[in-house]
Amino acid sequence: MKKKSRFKTLRTLFFSMLYISAFTFGGGFVIVTLMKQKFVDKLHWMDESEMLDMTAIAQSSPGAIAVNAAILVGWRMAGFAGMITAVIATILPPMVILTAISYCYEAFAANRYVALVLRGMQAGVAAVILSVVFDLGGKVLRERSVLSIALMVLAFAATFVFGVNVVFIILAAALVGVFSALRAGKGAAK
Secondary structure: OOHHHHHHHHHHHHHHHHHHHHOOOOOHHHHHHHHHHHHHHHOOOOOHHHHHHHHHHHHHOOOOHHHHHHHHHHHHHHHHHHHHHHHHHHHHHHHHHHHHHHHOHHHHHHOHHHHHHHHHHHHHHHHHHHHHHHHHHHHHHHHOOHHHHHHHHHHHHHHHOOOOOHHHHHHHHHHHHHHHHHHHHHHHHO
């Protein structure tokens, strides 16, 4: 990659992640949705299936999903420098906001209007998460893979009906994926 082109990629990555992180409320899944819109739909730096894989890896890795996703996207786009750039841009806005809030905590905690704004944001976050579910779930349904559809339905039932911890669901899905890949590899080797 040429030096000028690499700088342009790093600059675009930094300001994209800074913007997404600064204006995203609601946690990792919301930021992943906006990352998909930016890096898949707008910039075409990766395809949807690659972003879906990165989301799965980011969620199953320890730490904040937003930072994990930033690490993966940054590494994919510009190696180590991209990873560092994306992580700094992702953690900078929350650090600045939390520092400012910590100085004014008493005023924020007791302010009725701040509480109402945060309650309103919860509705927006729910809408964004539903958008992710329909977008990524629709992709799984379009693939028409019985295993993927069954895994999606079972994961939903395990979480919302039976209250199974998400960590166990992720581990079980990972095991199913590993065994499925091994089985497919053995079938291709014959």
